[in-house]
Every structure is written in structure tokens, then in C-alpha cells.
Amino acid sequence: MALILAAVAAAGSAWAGASTEAKKEKRTWTAAPAKANGSGIAVSYSVEPHPVTGRSTRIMLRFVEVGPAGGSVRVVAEPGLSLLTVPAQRALPSGESMWAVDVQPLADGLAYIDVFTTQGNATSAVSIPVQTGTGAQKLPVSPHLKTGPQGETLLIKPVP
Numbered sequence: 001m002a003l004i005l006a007a008v009a010a011a012g013s014a015w016a017g018a019s020t021e022a023k024k025e026k027r028t029w030t031a032a033p034a035k036a037n038g039s040g041i042a043v044s045y046s047v048e049p050h051p052v053t054g055r056s057t058r059i060m061l062r063f064v065e066v067g068p069a070g071g072s073v074r075v076v077a078e079p080g081l082s083l084l085t086v087p088a089q090r091a092l093p094s095g096e097s098m099w100a101v102d103v104q105p106l107a108d109g110l111a112y113i114d115v116f117t118t119q120g121n122a123t124s125a126v127s128i129p130v131q132t133g134t135g136a137q138k139l140p141v142s143p144h145l146k147t148g149p150q151g152e153t154l155l156i157k158p159v160p
Contacts, residue, residue, distance in 0.1 A: 108133030
């Protein structure tokens, strides 16, 4: 089974403290694209500025529009990033919540952290870019790139 991930063109953590941390820092937030038939959970994110190879980088995730039954989120680091946040899956409470996720870039270049949100029987996926240094993105040897209905670039990937 394959999921279509919309490539975002713009460009031990706990629930407790994540909201306070976000208020202390001036962060730039990016709203992730959403598909009409997805989980219905709106995701926005903020990547710590100027990630450095070999050092922890914090990514703040914000989830809104979570229904009364709640939902779940799972994060997966693609090649080039090491996920430092354990466990990599959490339950989402109803309403709005935040999660601070720490990754470590392994080399200069563009890498992604994939965020999967589930609510009811629907799952959505978002790929968040983490640019370290000035290196270019390393695409798979045989990428399966397609163009979506609004002109967005889509990469078809297997679900891990």
C-alpha cells in the first residue's frame, strides 16, 4: 500500500512544556497542506532555525481540529535524520495540542520528517523539510514523482 505525501513547497519531548516553550520563542509557523479525504486534523509546524549537522534540532508540531474521540500522531525520520524523540507515537486529545519533536541531522542537505495523523478510520501524511547547510536534497534513485491537481509535487512512498 502506498500513501501519497504532499511535498511541502515552503521551502524525550513531552506534551507538558511544549506550549510554554512555543510562547517564549518567536517561531515561524507553517500550515501543512491537507487533503479533503484525510484525517481532518490540521497540522502546523515550526522548525528550529539553522539546523546543524550532529546537533539536536527541535520541531514543534501543532494539531487542531481533533474530534471528541481524539486521534493519534506518529513521526518517522527519513534518511539523513535521526529521531531523538521516543516514543515516536502519541495519542492526541480532543481540540488543540502541541508536541516538541527532536531530530538530529546526520549530514548537510535536505531531509524530511514524516508526520502521520489518524482520526477515526482516516490517516493523513505530511513531510516536513529540515534543511541543514546548503546541500541539496538527495532524491531516491528512482523517484515516483507526480503532479497533483493544484500543481503540487507528489512523491509516492510506501507506508513504513
